[in-house]
Structures are given as structure tokens and as C-alpha cells.
Amino acid sequence: MGRARLPLALAAVALLSAALSASPSPLVASPAAGAHRGYPWKQRVAAARHFARHRIGSVSFAIVGEHGNLRGYKPRREFRSASVVKAMLMVSYLRRRSVRHRSLNAGDRNLLAPMIRRSDNATATAVYNTVGNPGLRRLARAAHMRDFHPNVVWGLTLITARDQALFMYRLRRYIPARHRRYALHLLSHIVSYQRWGVTPAKPRGWRVYFKGGFIPAEDGWRINQVARLSRGHRKLALAVLSHGNPTLQYGAKTVQGVAARLLRNYNVLTDGRRSLQAARSG
Numbered sequence: 001m002g003r004a005r006l007p008l009a010l011a012a013v014a015l016l017s018a019a020l021s022a023s024p025s026p027l028v029a030s031p032a033a034g035a036h037r038g039y040p041w042k043q044r045v046a047a048a049r050h051f052a053r054h055r056i057g058s059v060s061f062a063i064v065g066e067h068g069n070l071r072g073y074k075p076r077r078e079f080r081s082a083s084v085v086k087a088m089l090m091v092s093y094l095r096r097r098s099v100r101h102r103s104l105n106a107g108d109r110n111l112l113a114p115m116i117r118r119s120d121n122a123t124a125t126a127v128y129n130t131v132g133n134p135g136l137r138r139l140a141r142a143a144h145m146r147d148f149h150p151n152v153v154w155g156l157t158l159i160t161a162r163d164q165a166l167f168m169y170r171l172r173r174y175i176p177a178r179h180r181r182y183a184l185h186l187l188s189h190i191v192s193y194q195r196w197g198v199t200p201a202k203p204r205g206w207r208v209y210f211k212g213g214f215i216p217a218e219d220g221w222r223i224n225q226v227a228r229l230s231r232g233h234r235k236l237a238l239a240v241l242s243h244g245n246p247t248l249q250y251g252a253k254t255v256q257g258v259a260a261r262l263l264r265n266y267n268v269l270t271d272g273r274r275s276l277q278a279a280r281s282g
Contacts, residue, residue, distance in 0.1 A: 052254070055257075057220050057243055064169040075160060082215045090127070092136055092138070103178075111123045121155075142174060168238075197212055197227075198255065206229045210225060
């Protein structure tokens, strides 16, 4: 997207990991702080909302907790998808009648792997030309999305944080069982220079499956990321969408800042609560 500026944008992406690693990590509270009360979602969402309101441009986010409850900030505000729609393109492709019941061949893998792992646009266009807007709409209906509007220019698809967070939370159910392991492998093996945003903010021991995207535009960068986090049978999902960022790095820090505030001390507080519950039941 934004072809005239895309080479410069891609070069900038390669510098993100080093730049973001210099950002201070969230403070760590003592294990006893609030451990018996469970996770303080109200405070975490309020902190993330306060942060989002003070960023340049527009920001929206949604997070789905372990019990399936959705919380967020302007979660139904529409944004252009950029490359996060590639996760839906992959799932739509795998759900096709001609694909879902057979093994993937080299042609399938040569389309899906570059599209997801390094966000290749040419293969994304080939996949889009195969599934089209009808395929994306069928998946959106299956996922009960309320505000999804595909575009013939796939990166300009209109999405919301609410729809994308719920989609990632329930992701496994939408991927045919035969292809589930492969799809999740791709989403968890994004190239290193694109592992900005949620990845540096995730709780230790959790695996992240995600897709990020950006579009450089004259009225500011569109920087988005959607993610599913899992640890054993536990799962979370979130989506952070933004527009009007002055630079790619600034937008990436916005995503990371929102995620870090939502997930601050997540293991400390939830593991303490679970241990206490286990002790009581024992």
C-alpha cells in the first residue's frame, strides 16, 4: 500500500526492533499486590485509554480476556486495515472448498507463507484475487463481525478493533482442523523486524500469534496490529488500530504502549490468584 513510499517504509521497519528495545519496560509490582482480587481490568483499560488519548492521531483498541469479556476504547471505530487483513485472507483461503479437505501443496505454501511471515503484498494480492470480497464477507459473517467492509484494494478494508479482537480470540474455530497447525505456525513465526507492538509487551511464557500492518499516507501513518496470546489452554486477544501517526516508529510505540498497559503484571496477578484458588480447593 502507498506504493510510492513503500520502499522507504519497509526500510524503516528494519530499524524498529532496535529502536523499540530502548523503550522502558513496565514497572513490576510485588506479587502480593492485588493477587487475591484477580486481574484489575478496569484500571488497566483506563491506563491504556489515557495513554491512547494523549497520542498523536486516532487510536482504538479492544481486548478479550480469558473469560471472553471484551473491553476497549472506541472499539467500533472504523480504520483502514493495512496488512492486518492478511490474517483473514489466509483463513478465507484455507476455508475454500477446494482447499479445506486436502493437503497444502507447494503453490499454497508459496502464497501463504510470504504473505503472513514477511507481509508480502504481491502474494496477498494473489490470495485476494482468489478469495475476493465474497470470501472475506463469508468469513466475516461466520465470525459475527459487525463492522467489516472489504475493499477491492485489500489494504483499505474497513475494520474495527472489536471485530478483530474477537476474531483472533476465536481464531482456531475458523481455521479448518487440517490446516490449523500450519496457519498458527505462520502467525507465530513473523520475521524478526516485524515483531514490534504486542510482542515486546506480552507476558512472559505466553506465545503470540499476530499480524501487523501499516500504510504511509499524507495525513499520517496507519499502524495496526491484531494478536492472540496463549499459554497452555489459556488465551487472550487484542487489537490496536491507529491513524495519523507522524512516523512508523511512533505508531509502533503506540501499539506497544497500549498493549503494555493492558497486560502490565498479568502473570503476577493472575498466577497468584490461580494458585490461591488451587490451594483453597485442595
